[in-house]
Amino acid sequence: MGKTVLIVEDEQAIVEILKYNLQKEGYETLEALDGETGLQLAREQDPDLMLLDLMLPKMSGFDVCSTLRSEGSAIPILMLTAREEEADKVLGLESGADDYIVKPFSMRELMARVGAVLKRNGKKSTVLSYQYKELEIRPDSRTASISGKELILAPKEFDLLLELAKNPGTVMRRDKLLQDVWGYSYCGDGRTVDTHVKSVRDRLGPYRSMIQTVWGVGYKFDPDAVIR
Numbered sequence: 001m002g003k004t005v006l007i008v009e010d011e012q013a014i015v016e017i018l019k020y021n022l023q024k025e026g027y028e029t030l031e032a033l034d035g036e037t038g039l040q041l042a043r044e045q046d047p048d049l050m051l052l053d054l055m056l057p058k059m060s061g062f063d064v065c066s067t068l069r070s071e072g073s074a075i076p077i078l079m080l081t082a083r084e085e086e087a088d089k090v091l092g093l094e095s096g097a098d099d100y101i102v103k104p105f106s107m108r109e110l111m112a113r114v115g116a117v118l119k120r121n122g123k124k125s126t127v128l129s130y131q132y133k134e135l136e137i138r139p140d141s142r143t144a145s146i147s148g149k150e151l152i153l154a155p156k157e158f159d160l161l162l163e164l165a166k167n168p169g170t171v172m173r174r175d176k177l178l179q180d181v182w183g184y185s186y187c188g189d190g191r192t193v194d195t196h197v198k199s200v201r202d203r204l205g206p207y208r209s210m211i212q213t214v215w216g217v218g219y220k221f222d223p224d225a226v227i228r
């Protein structure tokens with residue numbers, strides 16, 4: 001079962017984009033639009049991580065966090081703040097947040113923080129990894145390795161490899177990959193995908209043929225491809 005992330009945020013648009021990105025990475029999500037509901041869900045549902053906005057109706061993120069800590073809850077909390085200056089307070093002892101991220105943040109940065117906080121706190125440590133022959137891809141730590149040797153991958157290269165490897169045997173269209181890896185707002189074209197596929201293949205070395213070109217359409221991850 002995937003890990004559950006509780007989103008406590010009063011801006012519906014931010015909730016939606018967080019939900020979309022978290023679910024895409026395999027997390028289950030819960031949401032609350034105010035502090036009181038967030039606190040209640042944290043107590044009742046015991047999520048693996050809480051994304052907690054600081055400025056919330058009914059009860060501030062700061063109070064939600066310190067209340068949970070005073071009750072002995074060790075739930076990892078990643079605080080969303082609007083200003084860098086709030087960081088000291090957020091990370092202060094009386095609040096007890098594990099980390100913070102300043103708005104506006106990129107989804108890539110947020111997902112990396114989520115992964116890092118969960119890794120540090122490995123409560124329900126069901127590590128999800130994709131293993132194909134000697135190739136192992138770990139979404140939680142955002143690393144890929146061959147025979148235990150870590151591959152050097154740029155963030156988008158990793159995302160692309162993960163997206164392909166999640167869907168073995170499925171033809172992934174270029175436009176779908178662009179959308180899933182680069183996001184809806186990205187103004188690139190199919191060539192962006194092609195150049196990244198080329199560099200991922202270079203990194204894969206002997207396993208390069210696992211990423212197969214489907215002419216005129218896109219790419220397919222084939223774990224059984226012949227190693228040349």
Ligand code: CA
Nearest residue numbers: 010053055056
């Ligand atoms: Ca807010």
